[in-house]
Amino acid sequence: MTFDYVVAGGGLQAGLLVSALLHAQPVAKVAVVERADRLGGNHTWSFHAADVPAGAWPVVAPLVGASWPGYRVRFPGCRRTLKTAYHSIASDGFDRAVRRLLAESGGTLRLNAEVTAVAADRVTLAGGEELRGRCVIDARGASGDPGRCGWQTFLGLEVELDSPWPDALPTVMDATGPQDGGYRFVYALPFTPTRVLVEDTAFADTPVVDKPPLRERVADYLQAAGVVSWRVLREESGALPMPWAAAAPTAGVPLLAGAAGGWFHPATGYSFPAALRLALAVAAVPPERATEAAAALAARLRWRLGFARFLNRLLFRAVTPSGRWRVFRRLYRDLPDAVLGRFYALEFTAADAARVLVGRPPPLDLSRLFALPEVSPCPPPLR
Ligand SMILES: Cc1cc2nc3c(=O)[nH]c(=O)nc-3n(C[C@H](O)[C@H](O)[C@H](O)COP(=O)(O)OP(=O)(O)OC[C@H]3O[C@@H](n4cnc5c(N)ncnc54)[C@H](O)[C@@H]3O)c2cc1C
8 A cells, every 4th residue: 555645753743744634635645653652752842823824723723732812921120921822732632633633534553663764655664564655754853963053951840739820821931030051941831720831941052951950940930939739740851952053944855854854943942833834835735746845835934944043043152141031031021922923933024033133132252153163062862
């Protein structure tokens, strides 16, 4: 049998592809091959309403686990509530939803299956079995050296509380705490009044995630919020590259998708906006034209991705680590919701980009910007 689409890897990009493909082409035969025993790993993926292009909500909705009508940010001397809806996808619900979509369409899901080779027309599994496809997409996640980059490091605890969390809205950045080790903030997602994900995040120069002190920071934040006792349900941690020298996504055969193909926002480390756009573009054309559609999208996004990489270079090379928080306070203090939404969604205009750059600069260290030789602090492999 030849499938219409064979997707290697069963993470965020694969799930968005499955949903977009089966929405646009309900009779398409799709196969997904994942090495783990479930789809989506151990993640909470969040995104802004503006990350979803007009008309694309039905593609995303089956995956969404929680939604809020707005979100907050807090900096010294600046608090703001944004009236932009915020959503999150949790691995458990993602796994169930993608399995259901595949099952309902007669698709194929191979779990506990290691992909050993991906070619233009087939995916080879450990043991030699081959799945053939009219379109083969490699979405096996980040791998290799991300090049010169800063890092978004984080550790989050999802906790069950003995008393209600004091806020029904997410706090996407609370940077009122100590600014050590880079731009440091707490991220809090209240899924229910008594179940919340609290993450300590830093835009740091190295990918080191030293877990014990980060757990203590999260505990301190919970205590400061008035929580007396809690039970940890789940822990997630990671280090996302924020590159300034990596190449833009390219569209080849087989198609390299997701983080592996560079389909993520360099200035946030987040995959959702680029991965969704790629899924929608691929789903809008027949399998044989997927690469062409991806190439057109890559061309449309190119300058925006380049601008985001330029911002990373400024942030990580020119701004002192302890002064980075001022960059984000300025953005959230000065920019309207719509501009921030377009920035996160990779849909910003040239005028938006100018507004992101304009303003009183934070403390700069220009010697770092052009320092040579510049050695990557990044120790891959990520896969
Ligand atoms: C804890 C955490 C939180 C994050 N939060 C967000 C967020 O809020 N919003 C956002 O947009 N991004 C977020 N990110 C970034 C985002 O998770 C990744 O960039 C995104 O998952 C990339 O999607 P992907 O499909 O390319 O790769 P992945 O989601 O990593 O999926 C790759 C899949 O391929 C499988 N695989 C790999 N090799 C093989 C093989 N040889 N054979 C078979 N299967 C294989 C893996 O097991 C995995 O399931 C977060 C990352 C982490 C670590």
